[in-house]
Every structure is written in structure tokens, then in C-alpha cells.
Amino acid sequence: MTTQSESDKILTGAPSGDAPVAHPGVELTRADLQALLDAEAARINSPAFIADDPVQFPRRFSRLQDIEVVAFLSATIAWGNRKMICRNCDRMLALMDNQPYDYVIDGGFETLPDQNIHRTFFARDLRHYLRGLRQIFQRYGSLADFAKAQHIDASEAPSWALVEAMNAQLTEANAGVANTRCLPGNLATTALKRVNMALRWLVRRDGIVDMGVWSDVLTPAQLYIPLDVHVNRTARDLGLLTRKAADRKAVEELTAQLRTFRPDDPTIYDYALFGIGMNL
Numbered sequence: 001m002t003t004q005s006e007s008d009k010i011l012t013g014a015p016s017g018d019a020p021v022a023h024p025g026v027e028l029t030r031a032d033l034q035a036l037l038d039a040e041a042a043r044i045n046s047p048a049f050i051a052d053d054p055v056q057f058p059r060r061f062s063r064l065q066d067i068e069v070v071a072f073l074s075a076t077i078a079w080g081n082r083k084m085i086c087r088n089c090d091r092m093l094a095l096m097d098n099q100p101y102d103y104v105i106d107g108g109f110e111t112l113p114d115q116n117i118h119r120t121f122f123a124r125d126l127r128h129y130l131r132g133l134r135q136i137f138q139r140y141g142s143l144a145d146f147a148k149a150q151h152i153d154a155s156e157a158p159s160w161a162l163v164e165a166m167n168a169q170l171t172e173a174n175a176g177v178a179n180t181r182c183l184p185g186n187l188a189t190t191a192l193k194r195v196n197m198a199l200r201w202l203v204r205r206d207g208i209v210d211m212g213v214w215s216d217v218l219t220p221a222q223l224y225i226p227l228d229v230h231v232n233r234t235a236r237d238l239g240l241l242t243r244k245a246a247d248r249k250a251v252e253e254l255t256a257q258l259r260t261f262r263p264d265d266p267t268i269y270d271y272a273l274f275g276i277g278m279n280l
Helices: 030-044 047-052 064-076 082-095 100-106 123-140 143-149 158-173 193-203 229-237 248-261 266-278
Strands: 009-012 026-029 116-118
Touching: 026 030, 030 248, 030 266, 047 082, 064 082, 064 100, 064 123, 064 143, 064 193, 082 116, 100 123, 116 123, 123 143, 123 158, 143 158, 158 193, 193 266, 229 248, 229 266, 248 266
Parallel strands: none
Antiparallel strands: 009 026
16 A cells, blocks of 8 residues: 555656756655755746747737737747747748738738748748738637637636637638637547647736736636657656657646646746756
8 A cells, every 4th residue: 555655755767956866766845846846947938048049029019919829830840959949930921011900910821932931831831821810810800819709718628628619710711711720639549739839928927938928818827738759758757747759748747746736837837847858
């Protein structure tokens, strides 16, 4: 039978700063694990993080609709090498004359030449996405007001509810054609890493990295962890995640664990897990 003290310990091989030092095969109590996560989150969640991360792009703007366009588009192409992601986000903004909302509303994307935007995301995919965003803006004024109209705050999984509603708009705006290169369609299984990251940028409001411009749409407590390969591996090493697949169930499992430490703001630990995983 497992004792309380044994069940409160977690195996870890993660690095640390001033937090408790962990070595392979050495157990950390949950208190030590939280101290490690808190220390790493505080270290990574700093202004210095911004310059090498795609969050820098929505932060260039002050108008809500500009921020929304750039947050979702930058997150959409945020997979792979970070330097390549940032380079291609810069290029994508240049295609929009660095006036993203005006570009969407004016329909300038319809004359965008065929070209690669980022890896498997092409100009035809960008046009598809922007047609949908234009329809949303024309009908609701902003993505924030669209999200409110869809009552995503009443959902236990608001990011998945938002993507379901956005997909419907994108499909309608493109004559009934769907495109999963813009937003995932397999909502029962997808981890929604990139959308959950965009929502972290928009909703969290500690005034450091994340912008908090959607603070009237959702609370940080409602967010889910953006689960990428680095976060997945680190979370499993720390004993926070048992599921191997990086899917929706894994996101739900990991976020539930993180909420036991910070129920009001579980995704603050995205910084810690990402930073440890990337050796930042």
C-alpha cells in the first residue's frame, strides 16, 4: 500500500536554476516540484523572452483587431524552428503591409500571389483563413466579440469551442470548403497547441509577455496548456503526465495537474515546461 509521503513524491530528471535540484532517479515532493516550476516560470516569463518568440508579432500592435489577426496567424505557423517561425511571421506581416486588419477588411489577400508562407502553409491557405476572418470581423467587429457571441466562456473547453465556431465561419466564407491547414478539424483528438498558445497570449494579463487583451472574454483559469513536443517530454519526465500521445486527452490531463498548483493560472507553467524542455 502506498503511503501519503510516497504518493506525494514525483520522479524527475529536469534541470533547475535556484529551485530544488533534480537528478534522474531522485524523487521530488510535490512541494519541491511546485517550487521548481514556479522558479522556472518566473525566470522564463520575462521581457527577454519576447525577442525570440512569435509573441513579439502581435505585441507590435495596439488596435485589438490587429492583435487578433496577428496572434492567430502567427500561432498558426508556429511549428518547427523558432528562428524560421519568426522570420516567416515577419514575411507574412510584410505581405499585409504591416497593416493586418486593414489588409483583411480591404480584401487585399485575394490578389496575393501563390507562394510558400511557412513549411506546408501556403498563400492559398492564408487566403482561405483571411476570408473567414474578414467575415467574422464584418459580422461581429472583433474576434473577441465573436467569441463572446459564441459563449465560449460557458464551455469547459473554450479553445475547442472557439475553433469549432471559427471553422464554421471559415468554411462558409470559402463556399463550403474546409481547410485544416488553417485550424484543426479533428476536435475530439487535437491538442490545439497553437490555438491554446494564441489564447494564452490574448488572455493572460500579468503585464510581462502575454497581452491580456481578451481579459473580458476568458479568465486565465479557463486556459489549457499549449502542448508541444518539448512540453510533453518535460511534463512526462516530471511525472505530471502519463499519456504518451500529445493529444487532447494529454492536454486535459496535464492542465488538470497544473491547476492543482495554480488553479487561477495553470498556463503560467507553460513557460517553465517549455524553458526546461528547450534548455533556455
